[in-house]
Amino acid sequence: MDKGWGLTLRDSDQSIGFFSNKPPPPTVNSFQRMFQGIEFSGKLGRTDDDNPAPLPSDENRLVVNEVDFFSDKKRVVDDTREDQDSKSSINIIATAVNKDDKNLTAPRTGFNLVNTGLHLLTANTGSDQSTVSDGISSDGEDKRAKNELAQLQVELQRINAENHKLRDMLSHVSNNYNTLQMHLLTLMQQQQQQQNQATEPAHEREIGERKSTEKHEVGRVVVPRQFMDLGPSGNTAETDELSHSSSDERTRSGSPLNNAETGSKKSTGRDHEIAPSDHENSNFRDGKRSSTAREESPESESHAWGPNKAPRLNSSKPLDQSTEATMRKARVSVRARSEAPMISDGCQWRKYGQKMAKGNPCPRAYYRCTMAVGCPVRKQVQRCAEDRTILITTYEGNHNHPLPPAAMAMASTTTAAASMLLSGSMSSADHNLMNPNLLARAILPCSSSMATISASAPFPTITLDLTHTPNPLQFQRPAATPFHVPFAGGQPPSAAAAAQLPQVLGQALYNQSKFSGLQLSHEMGANSSHLGHPQIAQPAAASQPGGASFADTLSAATAAITADPNFTAALAAAISSIIGGAHSNNNTTTTTNTTSTTTNNNNGSNSSKISSFPGN
DNA sequence: CGACTTTGACCTGCGC
DNA sequence: GCGCAGGTCAAAGTCG
Numbered sequence: 001m002d003k004g005w006g007l008t009l010r011d012s013d014q015s016i017g018f019f020s021n022k023p024p025p026p027t028v029n030s031f032q033r034m035f036q037g038i039e040f041s042g043k044l045g046r047t048d049d050d051n052p053a054p055l056p057s058d059e060n061r062l063v064v065n066e067v068d069f070f071s072d073k074k075r076v077v078d079d080t081r082e083d084q085d086s087k088s089s090i091n092i093i094a095t096a097v098n099k100d101d102k103n104l105t106a107p108r109t110g111f112n113l114v115n116t117g118l119h120l121l122t123a124n125t126g127s128d129q130s131t132v133s134d135g136i137s138s139d140g141e142d143k144r145a146k147n148e149l150a151q152l153q154v155e156l157q158r159i160n161a162e163n164h165k166l167r168d169m170l171s172h173v174s175n176n177y178n179t180l181q182m183h184l185l186t187l188m189q190q191q192q193q194q195q196n197q198a199t200e201p202a203h204e205r206e207i208g209e210r211k212s213t214e215k216h217e218v219g220r221v222v223v224p225r226q227f228m229d230l231g232p233s234g235n236t237a238e239t240d241e242l243s244h245s246s247s248d249e250r251t252r253s254g255s256p257l258n259n260a261e262t263g264s265k266k267s268t269g270r271d272h273e274i275a276p277s278d279h280e281n282s283n284f285r286d287g288k289r290s291s292t293a294r295e296e297s298p299e300s301e302s303h304a305w306g307p308n309k310a311p312r313l314n315s316s317k318p319l320d321q322s323t324e325a326t327m328r329k330a331r332v333s334v335r336a337r338s339e340a341p342m343i344s345d346g347c348q349w350r351k352y353g354q355k356m357a358k359g360n361p362c363p364r365a366y367y368r369c370t371m372a373v374g375c376p377v378r379k380q381v382q383r384c385a386e387d388r389t390i391l392i393t394t395y396e397g398n399h400n401h402p403l404p405p406a407a408m409a410m411a412s413t414t415t416a417a418a419s420m421l422l423s424g425s426m427s428s429a430d431h432n433l434m435n436p437n438l439l440a441r442a443i444l445p446c447s448s449s450m451a452t453i454s455a456s457a458p459f460p461t462i463t464l465d466l467t468h469t470p471n472p473l474q475f476q477r478p479a480a481t482p483f484h485v486p487f488a489g490g491q492p493p494s495a496a497a498a499a500q501l502p503q504v505l506g507q508a509l510y511n512q513s514k515f516s517g518l519q520l521s522h523e524m525g526a527n528s529s530h531l532g533h534p535q536i537a538q539p540a541a542a543s544q545p546g547g548a549s550f551a552d553t554l555s556a557a558t559a560a561i562t563a564d565p566n567f568t569a570a571l572a573a574a575i576s577s578i579i580g581g582a583h584s585n586n587n588t589t590t591t592t593n594t595t596s597t598t599t600n601n602n603n604g605s606n607s608s609k610i611s612s613f614p615g616n
Numbered sequence: 617c618g619a620c621t622t623t624g625a626c627c628t629g630c631g632c
Numbered sequence: 633g634c635g636c637a638g639g640t641c642a643a644a645g646t647c648g
Contacts, residue, residue, distance in 0.1 A: 352621090353640055353641075
């Protein structure tokens with residue numbers, strides 16, 4: 001099916017055989033798929049019907065292994081070419097390369113200028129010796145072959161030029177895509193700034209009123225914005241938000257992570273001293289101890305977390321630092337019924353502490369990832385006080401090392417969830433239409449009762465509750481969607497299901513994050529070396545407990561997400577709000593505030609429910 | 617002997 | 633300022 005593709009540039013009345021001088025690129029078929037929806041000046045189309053495999057196979061033929069020059073559909077062709085094409089990765093058919101002057105049409109006269117010897121081919125049309133002489137021919141045939149060879153060379157040059165054109169076109173399309181993406185981001189930022197300006201008095205008043213009770217909401221504004229605005233250019237919005245948060249410094253500084261975030265903006269000597277800058281090894285709590293005697297801690301620890309203790313040595317990565325700080329804030333909590341002391345997630349953990357949490361007779365254990373030196377990922381494991389069969393595992397951070405397939409599931413979940421959380425929080429905080437809960441419904445419309453998102457908790461947290469069967473009333477999608485697989489059957493998900501879930505959810509979150517956080521995905525890609533995202537995009541079918549292909553899962557998940565009305569509606573609303581302009585801004589100022597307030601309240605209620613589980 | 621666990625101490629943030 | 637709670641450290645102990 002990949003053979004016999006023709007490429008015709010109709011507007012130029014010239015046909016081009018692309019990739020003639022290149023090794024076989026991805027098939028034209030895939031190439032065409034790549035540009036679905038993009039309107040080309042030319043046309044990519046099959047020519048099986050129009051130009052049915054004209055040339056016969058000829059091992060001695062020049063170039064034609066890559067590019068076939070043959071006449072248009074009026075020519076008599078040899079079907080043996082089909083077999084030849086099966087060996088050629090690309091069969092670009094230059095439909096206008098009409099070697100038959102009898103069939104030469106007016107629009108192709110431009111090509112005819114260089115096709116002076118085409119008439120010589122007429123006699124050989126449909127013959128295997130049509131293009132290159134086999135040496136047995138007469139002088140006339142030699143002459144003809146030479147002419148044809150010259151013609152082919154000229155054509156080859158032509159094709160080369162057109163190949164360059166195509167490349168330019170491709171780069172142009174890519175540039176346009178990037179430009180559009182950047183433009184969208186710019187619009188988003190502009191609108192956010194406008195909204196901030198329009199709602200600043202109310203916002204400040206709101207902050208003042210809720211300062212002592214809802215500090216986290218304010219703080220929540222800071223984090224995602226900082227994360228989203230990690231662009232190279234200085235971000236005034238971030239500064240504004242941080243200035244808002246500066247009045248709330250105490251609250252935010254309560255988290256060691258915030259020391260990292262706002263360390264450069266604080267004037268305390270300690271913060272200046274500890275401000276970590278290494279995004280890969282930001283152990284902020286270690287950093288906090290830099291002013292104490294523990295700064296001279298043994299090398300074993302200082303090596304593992306050493307870079308955090310020497311942040312001053314590398315202050316050139318504030319963006320990555322912020323990214324890491326922000327990413328590390330986001331948490332993914334998994335509740336699953338398990339008799340085992342810990343859910344096996346494929347990673348290697350070392351227990352570094354245990355604490356008795358108030359209100360829970362079960363101790364909370366602290367683990368850190370030991371698969372790589374300096375991996376910032378940590379997790380807390382604790383049994384639920386109400387039901388001790390429920391194991392609550394909270395992940396924090398992103399791996400900075402390759403992961404085994406078995407560990408990719410949870411890692412991708414944490415990373416993707418963190419990304420999604422932060423991007424969603426950004427939108428919510430800036431009074432856009434997408435908010436974490438909406439995102440949660442968009443991501444997991446089939447099980448919104450299973451996955452809840454808390455962005456107003458001390459750390460934005462997404463909780464995956466595998467202890468409950470999904471609420472059928474909340475099932476809004478066909479039951480055949482992949483998301484249902486791990487939870488279908490109405491049986492309580494097991495630890496195996498808990499391990500299986502992240503595989504699906506993680507990818508879904510990751511996919512969604514690429515939608516909701518345009519720059520975010522770019523950031524993640526840029527930081528993939530330490531975020532571990534390359535593994536996400538790669539298949540892990542071997543680790544898929546269900547045996548289903550990860551690619552299938554990915555495709556299905558993507559399709560499910562994009563097909564979901566919630567997601568599409570949210571996406572459309574977000575885009576509309578972005579492109580809406582001043583009119584919509586004026587109209588949506590109060591509306592979005594109301595929405596935001598409602599959202600925040602919802603978040604608050606959720607967070608109070610969700611965030612209470614580990615710490616109480 | 618190295619890796620890991622245990623456990624008491626320490627640090628920090630937050631509420632009162 | 634004080635006490636509480638969460639989080640972390642690191643020495644000591646344990647295990648393979």
